[in-house]
Amino acid sequence: AAGVIQSPRHLIKEKRETATLKCYPIPRHDTVYWYQQGPGQDPQFLISFYEKMQSDKGSIPDRFSAQQFSDYHSELNMSSLELGDSALYFCASTQGEGTEAFFGQGTRLTVV
């Protein structure tokens, strides 16, 4: 069965650079979530999209932005990267309510 696909799996950037993370949800899933997970920490909700519209916003820095496209894939754009942005970034997708969220394998971002 198709799963949530994230790319790239690993990314190394320097401070003040820009990064773009991509997420391809499971087919027919209409909701996408982005989470940030630092070492030894729980996943922190960043932002979500439902039917291509932003549905909720968490602790996402102003330096970050995201969108969901017509094919339901989503991109997280991160600018002016800081060392503290180094983390695992997970994307998850669901189909409507009352269903579990399926997670992608994550993108490990390292800022040096």
Added chain:
Amino acid sequence: GQNIDQPTEMTATEGAIVQINCTYQTSGFNGLFWYQQHAGEAPTFLSYNVLDGLEEKGRFSSFLSRSKGYSYLLLKELQMKDSASYLCAVRDLSTGTASKLTFGTGTRLQVTL
């Protein structure tokens, strides 16, 4: 918003039973999920409760009491591979938007011989 509390760490013996508790406070509760996460990997879905009671799925069971804001995950016949973090997540509709999952801090379970 909501507060979700879980014990930080637990240790149990292979073959034993362990119960991981989760308490939460939310104004728009719409379901509670348990996920398992091995270090550096994506969380994987274990169970979902939206009504009070016990949901059983093989060696894993999850219980919910909405009036108490309480859930637990029960793991039976523990195996070494069950050593992982267990995340309690609550779906909240109080913001009036589509479902949003908020995770607790996770419980790191160590299974020993």
